[in-house]
Amino acid sequence: MTELTDQAPLTLAAEARAALGKRNLVLIGLMGAGKSAIGRMTAQALGIPFIDSDHEIERVSRMSITDLFAAYGEAEFRALETRVIKRLLRSGPRVVSTGGGAYINENTRKHIKRGGLSVWLKADLDVLWERVNKRDTRPLLKTENPRQTLENLMNARYPIYAQADLTVLSRDVKKETMVEEVLTAITAATKKA
Numbered sequence: 001m002t003e004l005t006d007q008a009p010l011t012l013a014a015e016a017r018a019a020l021g022k023r024n025l026v027l028i029g030l031m032g033a034g035k036s037a038i039g040r041m042t043a044q045a046l047g048i049p050f051i052d053s054d055h056e057i058e059r060v061s062r063m064s065i066t067d068l069f070a071a072y073g074e075a076e077f078r079a080l081e082t083r084v085i086k087r088l089l090r091s092g093p094r095v096v097s098t099g100g101g102a103y104i105n106e107n108t109r110k111h112i113k114r115g116g117l118s119v120w121l122k123a124d125l126d127v128l129w130e131r132v133n134k135r136d137t138r139p140l141l142k143t144e145n146p147r148q149t150l151e152n153l154m155n156a157r158y159p160i161y162a163q164a165d166l167t168v169l170s171r172d173v174k175k176e177t178m179v180e181e182v183l184t185a186i187t188a189a190t191k192k193a
């Protein structure tokens with residue numbers, strides 16, 4: 001009979017997939033951290049569905065995030081975001097990339113803590129700014145000094161993101177490297193547990 005030890009070692013993705021089980025992987029962090037891009041690629045590597053909560057919000061509301069903020073304001077957006085994320089986390093496994101403010105909302109955070117393994121993609125201000133200043137799709141950054149706004153958000157939010165189950169440093173390396181680090185973090189955390 002073949003012993004388990006005789007078999008070829010599992011690939012990193014397969015190992016992470018086994019470690020995840022039925023749990024959802026939830027990416028959190030500030031705008032520009034790479035939640036949407038890295039989340040999509042991580043789901044592909046794991047062979048499980050990917051959903052971006054902002055895209056889902058846009059789909060159900062049939063409005064862009066920018067228009068939602070303009071028409072209804074941030075409070076209404078957060079209420080919708082909570083409902084959408086709660087629903088997305090009901091079944092797993094999935095990779096769910098959230099919008100930057102989702103985990104800051106106490107209600108949404110509660111659902112994420114209950115419904116998944118959270119990974120904070122943590123980046124420094126220069127990396128985030130370099131990425132977000134190329135697009136104008138983020139209503140919270142439509143201020144006189146968007147870089148300062150981003151820094152203020154960083155100061156307010158980083159202590160809360162720190163509650164995530166896992167943290168991976170997001171920086172200027174290949175996206176594939178980021179995916180590998182997320183998979184490694186999932187595997188390592190499960191081995192430790």
Ligand SMILES: Nc1ncnc2c1ncn2[C@@H]1O[C@H](COP(=O)(O)OP(=O)(O)O)[C@@H](O)[C@H]1O
Nearest residue numbers: 030031032033034035036037038131173174175
């Ligand atoms: N490791 C990376 N290296 C270079 N660019 C990246 C990396 N990760 C993300 N990006 C780019 O940065 C921008 C913001 O990423 P995105 O996934 O939208 O972030 P978030 O969803 O966290 O706001 C996108 O253009 C994305 O392609």
Ligand SMILES: O=C(O)C1=C[C@@H](OP(=O)(O)O)[C@@H](O)[C@H](O)C1
Nearest residue numbers: 030031032054099100101138139
């Ligand atoms: O940080 C935030 O509060 C927000 C981040 C955005 O998502 P990304 O983090 O994917 O850019 C989007 O949900 C909305 O503009 C609000």
Ligand SMILES: [Mg+2]
Nearest residue numbers: 035036098099
């Ligand atoms: Mg995003």
